[in-house]
Amino acid sequence: MISAPDRHPHDVLVIGAGGAGLRAAIEAAALGASVGLVCKSLLGKAHTVMAEGGVAAALGHVDDRDSWQTHFRDTMVGGKMLNNVRMAQLHALEAPARVRELEAWGAVFDRTRDGRILQRPFGGHSHPRLAHVGDRTGLEMIRTLQDRAVAMGIAVYMEHTITHLTTNPGGVTGAFGYRRLDGDPVVFPAKAILLATGGIGKAYEVTSNSWEYSADGQALALRAGAELIDMEFVQFHPTGMVWPPGVRGLLVTEAVRGEGGILRNSDGERFMWKYLPEDRRHEYAATDEEARTWVEASSDSRQTDARRPPELSTRDNVSRAIYTEVREGRGSAHGGVFLDISYLPADHVRRKLPSMYEQFKELAGVDITAGPMEVGPTTHYAMGGIRVDAETGSTTVPGLFAAGEVAGGMHGANRLGGNSLSDLLVFGQRAGAGAAARAASIADDPYMNPVQIRAAEQELEAPLVRTGGTDPYRLREQLQATMQSLVGIFRTASDLKDAIARIGDIRHLAADLCVPGGRAFNPGWNLVFELRNLVDISDAIARSALVREESRGAHSRIDFPATEKAWVDRNVVVRRDGETLVVGTSPIPPMPRDLRKLAEAGGGA
Amino acid sequence: MANLLMRIFRGSPKEPGTFAEFEVPVEEGMVVLDALHWIQAHAAPDLAVRWNCKAAKCGSCSAEVNGRPSLTCKTRLSDFDPDEPMTVEPMRAFPLVRDLVTDVSWNYEINRSIPPFQPPPDTPVEDWRWQQEDIERVQEYRKCIECFLCQDVCHVLRNHEVERPFMGPRFLVRAAGLEMHPIDTADRTGYLKDDGGIGFCNITKCCTEVCPEHIKITDNAIIPLKERVADRYYDPIQMFWRKIRGAGDSS
Numbered sequence: 127m128i129s130a131p132d133r134h135p136h137d138v139l140v141i142g143a144g145g146a147g148l149r150a151a152i153e154a155a156a157l158g159a160s161v162g163l164v165c166k167s168l169l170g171k172a173h174t175v176m177a178e179g180g181v182a183a184a185l186g187h188v189d190d191r192d193s194w195q196t197h198f199r200d201t202m203v204g205g206k207m208l209n210n211v212r213m214a215q216l217h218a219l220e221a222p223a224r225v226r227e228l229e230a231w232g233a234v235f236d237r238t239r240d241g242r243i244l245q246r247p248f249g250g251h252s253h254p255r256l257a258h259v260g261d262r263t264g265l266e267m268i269r270t271l272q273d274r275a276v277a278m279g280i281a282v283y284m285e286h287t288i289t290h291l292t293t294n295p296g297g298v299t300g301a302f303g304y305r306r307l308d309g310d311p312v313v314f315p316a317k318a319i320l321l322a323t324g325g326i327g328k329a330y331e332v333t334s335n336s337w338e339y340s341a342d343g344q345a346l347a348l349r350a351g352a353e354l355i356d357m358e359f360v361q362f363h364p365t366g367m368v369w370p371p372g373v374r375g376l377l378v379t380e381a382v383r384g385e386g387g388i389l390r391n392s393d394g395e396r397f398m399w400k401y402l403p404e405d406r407r408h409e410y411a412a413t414d415e416e417a418r419t420w421v422e423a424s425s426d427s428r429q430t431d432a433r434r435p436p437e438l439s440t441r442d443n444v445s446r447a448i449y450t451e452v453r454e455g456r457g458s459a460h461g462g463v464f465l466d467i468s469y470l471p472a473d474h475v476r477r478k479l480p481s482m483y484e485q486f487k488e489l490a491g492v493d494i495t496a497g498p499m500e501v502g503p504t505t506h507y508a509m510g511g512i513r514v515d516a517e518t519g520s521t522t523v524p525g526l527f528a529a530g531e532v533a534g535g536m537h538g539a540n541r542l543g544g545n546s547l548s549d550l551l552v553f554g555q556r557a558g559a560g561a562a563a564r565a566a567s568i569a570d571d572p573y574m575n576p577v578q579i580r581a582a583e584q585e586l587e588a589p590l591v592r593t594g595g596t597d598p599y600r601l602r603e604q605l606q607a608t609m610q611s612l613v614g615i616f617r618t619a620s621d622l623k624d625a626i627a628r629i630g631d632i633r634h635l636a637a638d639l640c641v642p643g644g645r646a647f648n649p650g651w652n653l654v655f656e657l658r659n660l661v662d663i664s665d666a667i668a669r670s671a672l673v674r675e676e677s678r679g680a681h682s683r684i685d686f687p688a689t690e691k692a693w694v695d696r697n698v699v700v701r702r703d704g705e706t707l708v709v710g711t712s713p714i715p716p717m718p719r720d721l722r723k724l725a726e727a728g729g730g731a
Numbered sequence: 732m733a734n735l736l737m738r739i740f741r742g743s744p745k746e747p748g749t750f751a752e753f754e755v756p757v758e759e760g761m762v763v764l765d766a767l768h769w770i771q772a773h774a775a776p777d778l779a780v781r782w783n784c785k786a787a788k789c790g791s792c793s794a795e796v797n798g799r800p801s802l803t804c805k806t807r808l809s810d811f812d813p814d815e816p817m818t819v820e821p822m823r824a825f826p827l828v829r830d831l832v833t834d835v836s837w838n839y840e841i842n843r844s845i846p847p848f849q850p851p852p853d854t855p856v857e858d859w860r861w862q863q864e865d866i867e868r869v870q871e872y873r874k875c876i877e878c879f880l881c882q883d884v885c886h887v888l889r890n891h892e893v894e895r896p897f898m899g900p901r902f903l904v905r906a907a908g909l910e911m912h913p914i915d916t917a918d919r920t921g922y923l924k925d926d927g928g929i930g931f932c933n934i935t936k937c938c939t940e941v942c943p944e945h946i947k948i949t950d951n952a953i954i955p956l957k958e959r960v961a962d963r964y965y966d967p968i969q970m971f972w973r974k975i976r977g978a979g980d981s982s
Contacts, residue, residue: 234869371759485787
């Protein structure tokens with residue numbers, strides 16, 4: 127504590143080394159910026175590695191009727207028209223180039239019969255659109271980007287946690303954190319900082335997310351003065367594992383349904399027929415036979431006029447359906463429903479879904495080629511996040527940028543599967559360029575205020591020297607139980623008010639945490655700083671959910687079940703004023719006419 | 732259900748290592764990593780464990796369970812005798828950081844030294860056509876999740892048998908993925924022979940046995956690379972051909 131912390135100055139500091147952070151770092155470095163890339167884990171272990179199904183891009187390799195316009199429309203329909211329309215447009219336009227670029231950097235996607243990148247169908251997408259590698263697409267993507275970043279000589283700071291951003295009236299000046307291996311403080315003076323820290327899943331008990339997803343970027347941005355939008359929209363993925371207890375919440379890829387997986391309840395009923403929204407029913411098969419015809423064509427990568435099976439409805443809808451089936455007593459023994467792909471040839475299933483086959487065999491003792499899986503909803507993704515400019519990823523704080531899951535707007539009220547990996551690439555690239563341009567425009571070296579650094583250092587030390595405080599593991603359990611039971615798939619005003627009160631109590635206790643041991647790789651001590659972020663963001667989610675008095679996409683209010691026209695052009699916005707969160711709404715500018723026409727175009731293709 | 736007695740290595744370079752004993756309540760389907768998390772939450776909040784996805788997809792949680800290099804997230808307690816204590820130790824091939832965490836940065840240094848992917852400069856991406864059967868082998872190499880269990884079990888690395896560098900099975904797999912990529916144009920045989928030390932592998936296949944992704948490391952990656960190096964440097968006909976053409980290594 128006596129000696130000054132290590133200093134690593136850079137033009138652009140990227141925090142988070144998943145798909146968005148890596149893509150951003152590559153872009154900024156290619157534009158000549160000195161780039162530092164900080165990650166909480168080892169390089170290549172970020173959450174992108176767990177993405178399974180594929181990356182959405184209208185390449186039109188399997189169905190040449192696909193186009194950016196259709197991808198844009200599907201994204202807007204899936205997001206219930208709340209998406210930042212410019213982001214949705216840029217995303218649909220640029221995703222194909224970003225995917226092809228990965229191939230030029232060494233990625234090896236599965237192939238069509240004529241040797242091009244193969245694409246698979248997914249929920250809410252009108253055509254087979256997801257470029258993939260079996261069901262380990264995220265691994266392919268992160269490894270490709272990682273290799274590229276390493277070959278470019280980008281400085282990587284592995285196993286570092288950032289706890290503070292320093293600012294002056296002109297914007298951000300740097301970041302402060304610690305090295306996990308020895309706990310020593312580190313400072314990163316930077317002309318531009320890009321947050322790519324992912325999501326918030328650890329606020330909930332049942333989640334597909336790893337320990338890293340503790341809302342760090344959202345909380346850092348709030349504290350630096352940035353705005354968050356759409357925080358009420360938390361995606362509960364319909365299919366997580368429900369058994370055994372240790373893997374509860376672990377993701378079962380949507381590719382299982384993309385490849386033809388059928389959902390049934392304990393009565394053997396294919397229940398999704400009952401839950402298709404009336405205004406979209408025409409996009410889905412009318413009978414088991416039509417769905418089967420579609421699956422056969424799709425297994426064969428053939429174009430077909432048959433419409434897609436009802437299981438490929440959007441995620442918000444399938445999650446509500448499963449939750450309702452279980453609540454009404456038609457669930458499986460372990461509180462889920464059944465997902466069955468075993469009617470297809472075993473070889474085909476193993477080839478298309480190798481890691482699902484392994485996952486169920488190794489962790490649950492279930493052979494998915496012989497019988498159904500048990501699945502239920504799991505907290506998966508934050509649609510909301512830091513408010514950014516579509517073109518450059520800049521936030522409302524000068525010099526602070528954000529890309530990927532930590533940023534809000536792109537996915538509106540509900541994200542389509544496969545649109546996350548493409549989001550990382552498209553907006554990683556754009557924010558990387560934005561941050562590099564900002565850094566190039568600043569002549570002076572950034573000055574990090576020593577008072578801010580000193581305060582940050584003292585905060586690191588406090589939980590180690592305090593006696594008689596609260597245990598962070600217990601407190602996290604309390605927070606997760608609160609969010610799971612009161613801010614879940616179905617919400618009411620009284621539950622949300624209750625949650626806000628409980629989070630307030632947890633916030634008091636979180637200021638007084640105490641942990642044994644030292645600084646070197648001490649997970650209890652590390653948790654203190656993550657918990658603080660989770661408390662802030664849980665509060666933001668619950669308060670945003672209370673403000674939005676309607677149901678839209680992933681946000682379902684039992685007390686306001688209708689989707690209201692009055693809410694389609696408003697974002698719920700959260701910012702911080704001292705120690706309190708201020709929640710309000712801000713209007714969304716009207717959609718340009720040509721895009722509105724596209725977004726509202728009827729019918730499937 | 733019954734309790735399991737676990738003996739967990741605890742220590743750091745600064746303090747002598749000991750085995751701490753914990754009685755862990757066992758639930759159905761529980762894996763070793765669940766037990767370690769239970770210990771963190773109930774008995775030793777500062778127990779150092781590296782992990783991420785808990786789904787055998789990221790390769791972070793490698794350790795030695797009863798002496799066998801394993802991913803703790805996919806090693807089920809029910810596969811062991813509940814009456815015998817279970818021992819969990821850090822990977823031995825790498826320097827200790829604390830408890831079950833080791834310093835694996837050496838692997839990242841080796842990785843950085845491998846000549847990177849090099850596509851042909853003149854082909855636009857839109858024109859690349861590869862058949863699925865032509866890329867299946869490369870996709871096998873690219874399944875690697877970098878758990879470094881193969882590096883841990885490899886006796887050349889584990890016992891530090893050689894003074895000269897040996898890149899280890901993980902990076903031979905990576906090199907194979909680059910060498911056999913359908914459009915890569917770089918030549919890594921010289922690198923593999925000299926910097927990579929491929930000759931030190933004496934194909935005992937221990938790496939293949941511990942691979943959680945079931946990559947046939949020795950048969951499908953290392954042996955084909957050894958053949959490439961042998962063809963280049965030790966094939967008498969090729970050596971003769973090079974001599975008369977005077978083309979040196981680049982024939």
